[in-house]
Amino acid sequence: MPLQRFTRMYGIKDAKISALLTDPAASTPTYGPAIDVPGIKTFEITGEIEVKTLRGDNQKLASMSALTNVQVAITHAKMSLDVLTAIIGGAVTDAGTTPAQTSTWDLKGATATFPAFKLEGVTPPNGIDLIGGDVHVVMHKLTCSAFPDLGFAEEDFRIASFTADADPLISNDKWLSVVINETAVAIGA
Template structure:
């Protein structure tokens, strides 16, 4: 029996970012190794529509709408230097030996053009109506639309968040994909 196209969506268990390496007009997009978004809390997808209305004879005659924008807002509990490098660019450098090791991430003026990336999130098993199943949301080509929410909070945990604009792939035209699995399937780790 085919899967029902109707389901609940409960929680988010995992989210990964993969740098977009190529998106040729003829061929398939290629991605770098997936990077875990640590402590994923929310992945909210929204869009904008433009509607044109045709009026005449003192009344509405027709209307047409077109999707003009898709965006995603992500909140996660822990800072990841690898995620920052994937969405903002920059470089990280490890130095020293125990007990004086450091890990430094630098964003420089050379990083003014932000890198594109794929974003994929998944429900936990049973996060959909199918017992043992899951749903993956995939945004194939994203880039930051605002600087990430970083920093500290007085006497509290500071969560990290970012907002990205999605674009359709040049190679396939895909913008968003939802994949409902009958059996829980982890996000591909690239290996």
């Protein structure tokens, strides 16, 4: 018997970003190594639809809708230099020795490349109707659509966030995938 095609979804356990390396027209896309989005809090998907209405004879005759954009908004508890590099570019340099080590992310005009990336999020096991199962949401090809929220907050934690717009893959036309697993699997498995 096939799995039921509906479920409750509770929480988010993990999210990872992978650089989109290739998207060939007649083959499978390739991705770089997965980078953890530390302290993932929210993974919210929205879409935009353009509606055209045909009117005549002083009345509505027809309407057509077209998907014009899919966007994701992410919040995460910990700032990550690797995530910043993956979503807007730049470079991370590690230097020094203990106890004076540094890790520096530099964004320069030439390195602010806004590369394409994949984003995958997953519920905790048992965060769905199926005991021991999970749900994965995969955004196959994203580009950052606004500069990430960074900085500090007086007497409080600063939550990092970013938004990205989806494009369909050239290789298979996928924008996003939602996968219900009977048995929980790790991201990328």
